[in-house]
Amino acid sequence: MYACTYNPQEKTVSIRKLVYIGEAANVNERVSAHERWQDWERELKRGEELRFNAALISPDSDRQRAEAAMIHHHKPPCNVEYVDSFPHEQTTISTSGKNAELDGHFTVYTRAR
Numbered sequence: 001m002y003a004c005t006y007n008p009q010e011k012t013v014s015i016r017k018l019v020y021i022g023e024a025a026n027v028n029e030r031v032s033a034h035e036r037w038q039d040w041e042r043e044l045k046r047g048e049e050l051r052f053n054a055a056l057i058s059p060d061s062d063r064q065r066a067e068a069a070m071i072h073h074h075k076p077p078c079n080v081e082y083v084d085s086f087p088h089e090q091t092t093i094s095t096s097g098k099n100a101e102l103d104g105h106f107t108v109y110t111r112a113r
Contacts, residue, residue: 002101003044004051013051018101019043020078023067027054039078053098069093069108086110
């Protein structure tokens with residue numbers, strides 16, 4: 001989830017900051033009913049709106065491990081779990097494409113809870 005501004009004349013979105021990282025089997029369903037909306041909105045400045053980006057990762061265990069690694073590495077302000085711990089084996093993440101505010105390649109090492 002990102003804090004962004006939208007320019008309707010140019011039809012462009014400018015990303016200011018990464019707010020939250022999450023995982024879900026059904027992204028649209030999860031985002032629309034997410035319990036952290038108010039937390040995300042508190043991160044917005046005047047004129048900003050929330051926008052999200054998604055990546056397909058399967059199986060579920062890989063998606064959950066990638067979520068934990070991304071949170072632990074990037075430490076978004078609205079995430080709590082995995083910020084200070086990483087309960088998986090060493091994990092290397094490589095991303096490509098439109099991934100603003102995310103490092104494209106990094107490794108996270110096991111840190112017990």
